[in-house]
Amino acid sequence: MTAAATPLDLTPAPGAAPFPRMVAAQAGAEIRATLRNGEQLLLTLIIPILLLVGFSLAPLVDVGGGRRVDFLVPGVLALAVMSTAFTGQAIATGFERRYGVLKRLGATPLSRAGLMLAKTAAVVAVEALQAVVVVCVGLALGWRPHGSFLAVALLLLLGTAAFSGLGLLMAGTLRAEATLAGANLVYLVLLGAGGVIFPLTKFPAGARQVLEVLPISALTGGLRAVLVEGAAVPLMPLAVLAAWAVLSLGLVSRTFRWE
């Protein structure tokens, strides 16, 4: 302890900072926390890029005609969205709840709406970084994208909403350890069964019908429809993602426990 007393003006001067400033401060802290977390980076950047490079270069999977990189970039983009919006967010938020961080932030002028907005902004910022890296690596591997940027952005946005809803649903109801285990398990299962690397056409017809309504399948399918086939607005995938988003976010608002 230093004995020297720095003069502090403790006279009350209460007041909340402007809302955008609070949200920006919190979003910045969340982005820093994500980029500093080794396990998160493994999940959000390293695994997707390794999968993209590995499966593009080596003929390990039959992607059913077409070039492997053209098939893989949309799948890996979807994986990137899932890793950040779902897995990363679920784990981080679950532990924030467990460590009383959500409770403590609730005692500051940052409202719950502000906190959720900051979390969303942080997720979108990290996704943008992931997208830049995936696109650059894809282009280097000879990827040639088609379709409308707007349709892609819409798919990514709805995918983010759906996966955020599912992640927060876990984080707000389960114990932090259960969220950690569950979010990683779901990541693995959806990576295998959601058309990220292995085409859904490889699954039996009965299983396919079920798998196609998964949010990850809707996102990979929609992105491929636009980026590979040049579809304008893939309605079915957008509808599936919107349904997941409405359902999960609705449940979050009813079940989320802050403490």
Next chain:
Amino acid sequence: MESPAVEILDLVKRYGGATAVDGLTFRAERGEVTAVLGPNGAGKTSTVEICEGFRKADGGVVRVLGLPPDAPELRARVGVMLQAGGVPPAARCGEWLRLVSRFYARPLDPEALLGRLGLTEHARTPYRRMSGGQQQRLSLAAAVVGRPELVFLDEPTAGLDPQARHACWDLVAELRAAGVSVVLTTHHMEEAERLADHVVIIDRGKVVAEGTPATLTGAERQLRFRARPGLGLEELLNALPSGSAAKESPSGHYIIEGQVGPELLATVTAWCAAEGVMADDLRIERRTLEDVFLELTGRELR
């Protein structure tokens, strides 16, 4: 008239079948330090967390700065120090305080506050690597950085070493001098005696006594000494003025209460001489807050 800092009337809080707070009533005045004392499980944290808006009361009325505890505008006016946690383990000390400061319109300079609490050299240390005392000090800093009118401190000095405890006490005294209202819970009687204008002792969810430390401990003085156990006190009592009391508690420790003055002192020492008793540690003192506390809440462990 300005509303009190905190006003609690007949507060009830239950967890399942257990009643944690059972008709609690007290006020914390503005500009004062109010200490809430009580044994573990007395309902201190439940009460404070209801005031902070974290928990809902099952009955009674709570007003904080004249408002219901969940009023959004209180978030900017009230500073909160939780009993534990509240900080992400990976967050660095300085970054966390800067983040919290950015939620307020006119915050204190986070660096100066860190310096004041001896945390400057730990500014880049992640929360999980800080010692318990450093973590406590960071939580205290975060509670005051927004320049609140009222701060709630839940056991602010639990686990602090003496230096850190004094630094915390100094800061609380300064907050009071600056006109900030402070409500703190504590187990430390010395803390309450030193800092508090008003002490509220609660037990089993109810207020069992309240007042200034001086009124609680009373103006009455006691004469205490140690001697061999089992002395017969009847003769001494006969020699003392009526209204005096003498007891042995615990064994070998004698306490004489009454009009403690030169006369009483002379009577006691004369009796000692007559009995051939050497009185050790003979002293005259007021009851301490701890005496009052133990009297009111009992000595059994819970």
